Amino acid sequence: xxxxxxxxxxTAPDRGDRYKWxxxxxxxxxxxxxxxxxxxxxxALPDIFRGIQLNPLVPSNxxxxxxxxxxxxxxxxxxxxxxxxxxxxxxxxxxxxxxxAVFTVFSILLSVNWLxxxxxxxxxxxxxxxxxxxxxxLFANSSAILTDAFPQDQRGLALGINNIAGIAxxxxxxxxxxxxxxxxxxxxxxxxxxxxxxxxxxxxxxxKDNGLRSPAKIDWWGNVLFAxxxxxxxxxxxxxxxxxxxxxxxWASPRVLIExxxxxxxxxxxxxVETKVASPMFRLGLFRIRAFLAGNVASLLAAIGRGxxxxxxxxxxxxxxxxxxxxxxxxxxxxxxxYMLPMTGGFLIAGxxxxxxxDRFGARPFATTGMVIASFTFIGFDxxxxxxxxxxxxxxxxxxxxxxxxxxxxxxxxxxxxxxxxQRGAGAGMSGVFQNAAMVLSMGIFFTLxxxxxxxxxxxxxxxxxxAQHVPAATAAGVSHLPPITSxxxxxxxxxxxxxxxxxxxxxxxxxxxxxxxxxxxxxPHLLSAPFSDGLTLAFTFGAVACALAAVASALRGGRYVHxxxxxxxxxxxxxxxxxxxxxxxxxxxxx
Numbered sequence: 391x392x393x394x395x396x397x398x399x400x401t402a403p404d405r406g407d408r409y410k411w412x413x414x415x416x417x418x419x420x421x422x423x424x425x426x427x428x429x430x431x432x433x434a435l436p437d438i439f440r441g442i443q444l445n446p447l448v449p450s451n452x453x454x455x456x457x458x459x460x461x462x463x464x465x466x467x468x469x470x471x472x473x474x475x476x477x478x479x480x481x482x483x484x485x486x487x488x489x490x491a492v493f494t495v496f497s498i499l500l501s502v503n504w505l506x507x508x509x510x511x512x513x514x515x516x517x518x519x520x521x522x523x524x525x526x527x528l529f530a531n532s533s534a535i536l537t538d539a540f541p542q543d544q545r546g547l548a549l550g551i552n553n554i555a556g557i558a559x560x561x562x563x564x565x566x567x568x569x570x571x572x573x574x575x576x577x578x579x580x581x582x583x584x585x586x587x588x589x590x591x592x593x594x595x596x597x598k599d600n601g602l603r604s605p606a607k608i609d610w611w612g613n614v615l616f617a618x619x620x621x622x623x624x625x626x627x628x629x630x631x632x633x634x635x636x637x638x639x640x641w642a643s644p645r646v647l648i649e650x651x652x653x654x655x656x657x658x659x660x661x662x663v664e665t666k667v668a669s670p671m672f673r674l675g676l677f678r679i680r681a682f683l684a685g686n687v688a689s690l691l692a693a694i695g696r697g698x699x700x701x702x703x704x705x706x707x708x709x710x711x712x713x714x715x716x717x718x719x720x721x722x723x724x725x726x727x728x729y730m731l732p733m734t735g736g737f738l739i740a741g742x743x744x745x746x747x748x749d750r751f752g753a754r755p756f757a758t759t760g761m762v763i764a765s766f767t768f769i770g771f772d773x774x775x776x777x778x779x780x781x782x783x784x785x786x787x788x789x790x791x792x793x794x795x796x797x798x799x800x801x802x803x804x805x806x807x808x809x810x811x812x813q814r815g816a817g818a819g820m821s822g823v824f825q826n827a828a829m830v831l832s833m834g835i836f837f838t839l840x841x842x843x844x845x846x847x848x849x850x851x852x853x854x855x856x857x858a859q860h861v862p863a864a865t866a867a868g869v870s871h872l873p874p875i876t877s878x879x880x881x882x883x884x885x886x887x888x889x890x891x892x893x894x895x896x897x898x899x900x901x902x903x904x905x906x907x908x909x910x911x912x913x914x915p916h917l918l919s920a921p922f923s924d925g926l927t928l929a930f931t932f933g934a935v936a937c938a939l940a941a942v943a944s945a946l947r948g949g950r951y952v953h954x955x956x957x958x959x960x961x962x963x964x965x966x967x968x969x970x971x972x973x974x975x976x977x978x979x980x981x982x
Contacts, residue, residue: 413535414548416589421529428463431567431578434567436883444506444507472613495524533549533821537549611663612663619652624831638845661674682809685757685805690825704723705922736793754948756799764793770786772926776920777919837875841874849870852866
């Protein structure tokens with residue numbers, strides 16, 4: 391059975407061919423800027439903490455370490471749906487322009503921090519949350535603006551470029567932070583300001599609200615329940631990886647259990663509310679469209695695998711591989727970003743190409759194949775020795791980047807094509823929630839798996855190694871029972887873990903040779919190698935399973951679906967297929 395093609399809403403000829411490229415380049419600039427700022431602090435944190443004179447490894451200061459790192463991601467995950475829905479009501483370009491301005495203002499404020507110690511840390515946390523608010527406006531509306539601007543047979547290319555810029559920005563941020571922070575930590579923040587000013591003015595002057603609007607009242611109950619519920623869940627996950635009492639992690643902490651339980655309860659209540667209100671924030675009816683449901687499930691699983699992989703590689707390179715290959719601990723953050731560039735290259739190569747091809751042949755073969763290949767790369771990483779040769783490591787990273795790029799562009803285009811034109815902001819926001827929340831979720835999962843693998847082995851190895859270098863048994867016993875996450879965070883921050891854990895005073899009391907060995911580049915990496923290997927096996931196995939499940943979800947998306955109905959709920963939507971598609975049933979109530 392076939393359907394007669396209907397021209398897509400939002401592709402009127404009077405827009406001109408030029409406007410769609412203006413929209414593409416501006417929204418890609420916005421998404422790239424935000425994604426770079428999601429990761430730029432991972433490498434820059436050591437210089438930032440030195441600059442504000444705050445030791446993040448002191449237990450009482452762990453709040454600042456976690457929230458400076460994760461606060462931005464958490465805000466973008468929580469608000470992206472709300473702001474996408476507001477864009478549907480009041481105009482997507484208007485909200486997008488506001489986001490660029492808000493992001494730029496908070497970038498400038500971050501760079502003029504004159505405080506020190508905990509006050510400076512609290513200031514950065516607050517300003518990063520504000521920066522995340524601006525980023526949420528940009529993320530929530532960029533895909534919808536592009537979908538409005540491009541005809542359906544070119545959306546794969548446009549959304550592919552936009553999406554790959556977002557993913558590649560995560561890795562570009564690592565290198566950029568490593569380059570700028572040693573010069574002056576404020577450069578990490580101020581670098582965004584001129585780009586933000588340019589993007590704000592450009593968007594204000596050139597972008598046009600061509601999409602359909604759906605006037606409605608704001609769903610306040612839904613917004614509050616969703617924001618608070620998701621925040622509690624993500625905060626609970628964040629604190630779950632911190633030590634609690636004598637436990638290496640805090641998953642048994644009453645606080646974490648209450649946060650997770652209350653958060654889940656509020657999200658359940660949110661789902662009930664959304665079925666009762668006239669103009670819900672979260673369009674649950676969209677999940678009746680199989681292409682939308684399957685694409686978002688696949689995106690969630692892929693983002694979980696990809697997000698955790700980045701942190702695992704940073705710790706592997708900084709904590710073990712780079713010191714063993716002659717790099718001092720202080721320089722490891724920059725070089726970790728540089729050595730991960732093959733993955734970025736893979737994204738940049740495969741993303742636009744797969745987007746163009748998916749416009750012609752549909753998303754399913756490319757997205758599914760990408761996830762299958764990505765799953766095999768996780769298995770390949772697990773076969774590498776801890777002190778690997780770089781060529782096979784770089785090859786696997788390149789292939790993993792190609793696989794993720796092969797998946798990301800077609801999948802995003804397929805999801806956006808399936809959304810009714812008047813709900814594209816909300817739909818893009820819903821899709822963004824899956825991707826952004828997955829970053830925090832993946833960190834919780836991967837850190838938990840790594841710590842689980844390390845906790846049972848590292849204490850004994852650390853005790854033996856310290857005693858062998860004449861550290862008093864009582865001191866060695868105390869140090870060996872410190873939470874493993876202390877060692878992981880020290881590695882992540884480019885600190886010498888033994889010097890940080892043992893202390894300069896204790897090293898000074900040891901024989902000269904012992905002090906030299908303990909503070910050298912090889913002692914801790916050799917000590918950590920075996921426990922870290924156990925953690926890697928757990929993490930890579932999980933990543934392989936997540937990508938394999940993403941491949942299954944992608945394969946179940948059905949044939950190509952393009953929603954061309956003017957308005958209406960997704961459950962009652964009609965759609966069309968292009969002449970090149972054969973055997974695709976016209977869409978009705980969720981057909982693929």
